Amino acid sequence: MSRSEAVPAAANGHARPDHPASPGSDGFLPSKFQQAPVGLTIMIPNWNHRGFLPRSISTARESIAAVRQLGYPGEVLVIDDASRDGSGRLLRSLDGFYGWDDVSVLLLQENLGLSEVRNLGLELSRFSHVLFLDADNEVFPSGVATLFRAALDTRAVYCYGNLLDIQQGRVVGIRSNEAPTLRLTVENYIDALALVDAKQALALGGYAHDPRFGFFEDWEFALHMVAEESEITFVPTVVGNYHVLPLSMITESDVPKRERFTAQMRRVYAQSGTREWDPERVGRVYHPDIGYLDEGWMSDA
């Protein structure tokens, strides 16, 4: 682990640490203004998921090794969002015990919220691409390498692939398993575990920290990319496991809020209420071993 830093959060934002992606003696220079080298940062935002960190960090490191085998550099960046469960102590212990050189840790002193932490990860990444891995999930090296190859080939701002839902050790579902279509205006079926072109994502404004969208910041970001005609690409490979926990972020008690936020999302992005039937192409399907896979319909001729 190359560093373990405690970072105070400023009242009007947050101070950035001294990080290779943000050089300068006067503090922080956002990476969106720089040309980061081509490579991958697997960014793990953590908030009170101490028990899951060894697994997510371990699979992230294995995945970075797979990316390095492709000839590209990579790192794991863990940002702890002021956890109260001892995550910070664990991360410091791991740092001291293993001394990994491919893992960086930032310990925020004040909680910023998931959107802001993800945006921080985009800004602090040493490399061109960032894969967001929630601390309780895991990734497969082969799937991450395939996503990364797809991102380089397509230059898409957002590449994602299949995630298997795991509950109590059993496979119970699948997500991020659909190509991007305007059905996204009805519901979000693309998880945040995805590979993002950091520069393009920041140019789009990153994840919104807007209470009107509540816990649907992932969905809002997806629809924002559609609205901006940025390329979203589905890669038909198995990228990781999504662990469904009893305390997952959206629970049944959140149903009224979910309905309110959904209404808000549709008011902004699907006012006519009919866009889901629009055959307009809003994203692509691509596999690096095959090429684009959303063409070849008779009507394309």
Added chain:
Amino acid sequence: MPADSAGMGRRRLLVVYPPLGNSFYCELAMRLSKAASALDNTDTRLISAADLSICDTSWIRGATALVVNPVECALSGWDVLSPLSASRFRAAVLAECVETRWFRDQFDGDVEYQAVIDVGFVDQGSTQPSPTVPYRFLFNAPLAEESERIAAMKPRYPRSLTWALVAARTDDRIRFAAELHSILGPEGFLFMPDVRPVRPGAGMLSPSALKRTLDKTTFYVWRSHHDFPYYESFRFLDAVLSGSIPCKIDSQTGGDPAGLPHTYQSVEDLVDEADNRSAEDMFEEHREFALAHGSLDHRFRELIRDV
């Protein structure tokens, strides 16, 4: 099937495909149309069900109509098929397990059929649920041109994708995908969207995209979406035409049913076989099956003659 006397003795064959439904049935209609093109003394038209209302009614009147999947043809309403009532002879063309609703529901519309043509590898006549409609079986052999391609194929293995699973999402298949990933290996292709028609704009794979995928795939694996014994002949042909090895997994089938390609009881069985045989050898077995049953052109000619 009666010959047409109105067109100077030439038979009229109308192959109707669903414009809004699953593109799989469009492919079936196109293959039948190609098979029909080899018939002597026959004028064949391939037409979307949506265009029937603007089709020359006098032409329909003298025609034999082959309606590929009537339910899918009538997604916008059964009345789209009503012009066919004037045709001389009507047959529903299906490629489904007869014990499923996807077969049974085909006869709900007002159009009466004089035959149902079941396209597949096994004659299901003894179990077909609509005895009032005469059953005809059409073996789903490759077209003559496809047979030539299969015979000339020299696939090399391993390919960049170990396996491919392309299917609508079900709980069983999700677990199946997880098995493939953990047992057969992570280098797989998984396309498992929610069930909906396979057509442009729906975020689905086109037939040509599937072909390009299978061109890079060693094992094309699938399971039925129902519990009845059935072998999906089109999956087999899609695989063999791309040099991929067709691997149906069916845990309920004890041993290989007679006259069908090899079926695996589990992913472990497939891995065992792959460990003990070369992929080239496994493909060869399926190539032999594909070429052992003549051509669809020939089979179709016999069917038309005998109906």
